[in-house]
Amino acid sequence: MTDPTPSNSTSSDHNQLPSFNLTGKIALVTGASRGIGEAIARLLAHHGAHVIVSSRKQEASQAVADQICKAGGSAEAFACHIGEMEQIAATFKHIRERHGKLHILVNNAATNPYFGHILDTDLNAFQKTVDVNIRGYFFMSVEGAKLMRESGGGSIINVASVNGIIPGGMQGIYSITKAAVISMTKSFAKECAGLNIRVNALLPGATDTKFASALVKNETVLKRVLAHVPMNRVAVPMEMAGAVLYLASDASSYTTGTELAVDGGYLTA
Numbered sequence: 001m002t003d004p005t006p007s008n009s010t011s012s013d014h015n016q017l018p019s020f021n022l023t024g025k026i027a028l029v030t031g032a033s034r035g036i037g038e039a040i041a042r043l044l045a046h047h048g049a050h051v052i053v054s055s056r057k058q059e060a061s062q063a064v065a066d067q068i069c070k071a072g073g074s075a076e077a078f079a080c081h082i083g084e085m086e087q088i089a090a091t092f093k094h095i096r097e098r099h100g101k102l103h104i105l106v107n108n109a110a111t112n113p114y115f116g117h118i119l120d121t122d123l124n125a126f127q128k129t130v131d132v133n134i135r136g137y138f139f140m141s142v143e144g145a146k147l148m149r150e151s152g153g154g155s156i157i158n159v160a161s162v163n164g165i166i167p168g169g170m171q172g173i174y175s176i177t178k179a180a181v182i183s184m185t186k187s188f189a190k191e192c193a194g195l196n197i198r199v200n201a202l203l204p205g206a207t208d209t210k211f212a213s214a215l216v217k218n219e220t221v222l223k224r225v226l227a228h229v230p231m232n233r234v235a236v237p238m239e240m241a242g243a244v245l246y247l248a249s250d251a252s253s254y255t256t257g258t259e260l261a262v263d264g265g266y267l268t269a
């Protein structure tokens, strides 16, 4: 067993009123040009972090960064397709050169290109889903954790899904990758705890975003989904962000390797 107290903190440091203050922290949020990622970026910035807003599109990311700055926060945009290894390398080169440190990484960008029976999954859809949702999260975490190790520690939050626990119908390969993200979270948490890096997963339930539009905008499908949600409604993106703020901040200083479901009670069903 490793020493339970990370080298740069003592148990008395943690015996304070929990703080959600992120002033002085550098945070990278992927998939932050809209939806859940945008809400997370806005909330982390509101609590004092400098947020690097990232998605595949520079312009869309810049628009969110500009809004954050207009609201009095601190942000910049940097485009990164997390399914492209060289773009991951370029992102961390940029962060290293510009900031020299990273405290918070939110792996939120994911893809779900195929909706259909698992037996009809074609290789392209399989590969794309695995490259983005598993390889992307994995190497973003590797590069992020290396920088956090140099910065004295940090917090990684992986946005998985309730589908990682109960597979979504007709969403086989997507659900499989989300289960892998939950497993990946535990592996990184175990091996990085001694580096003062905490790693946790957020498991959103159905949330009203572009990603879930096929589900949320179709009344028949929505009714079927809500039949399994005790709170009988879908979430809005900002309802995911509060959970990420908790996991990113010192308020969760003894939390690592866990799955936090924010799902209106779906997993109790």
Ligand SMILES: NC(=O)c1ccc[n+]([C@@H]2O[C@H](COP(=O)([O-])OP(=O)(O)OC[C@H]3O[C@@H](n4cnc5c(N)ncnc54)[C@H](OP(=O)(O)O)[C@@H]3O)[C@@H](O)[C@H]2O)c1
Binding pocket: 030, 031, 032, 033, 034, 035, 036, 037, 054, 055, 056, 057, 060, 080, 081, 082, 083, 108, 109, 110, 111, 132, 159, 160, 161, 162, 203, 204, 205, 206, 207, 208, 209, 210, 211, 212
């Ligand atoms: N909405 C739900 O009901 C729900 C439920 C469970 C889990 N989730 C998870 O929540 C996360 C966010 O989903 P969302 O609902 O907020 O989706 P969304 O509104 O469609 O936003 C997705 C974001 O990811 C970016 N993106 C897509 N592919 C990317 C890639 N390969 N590399 C980098 N950025 C990429 C998009 O911007 P660009 O197009 O500019 O790249 C956008 O900013 C995902 O991990 C998803 O699996 C969502």
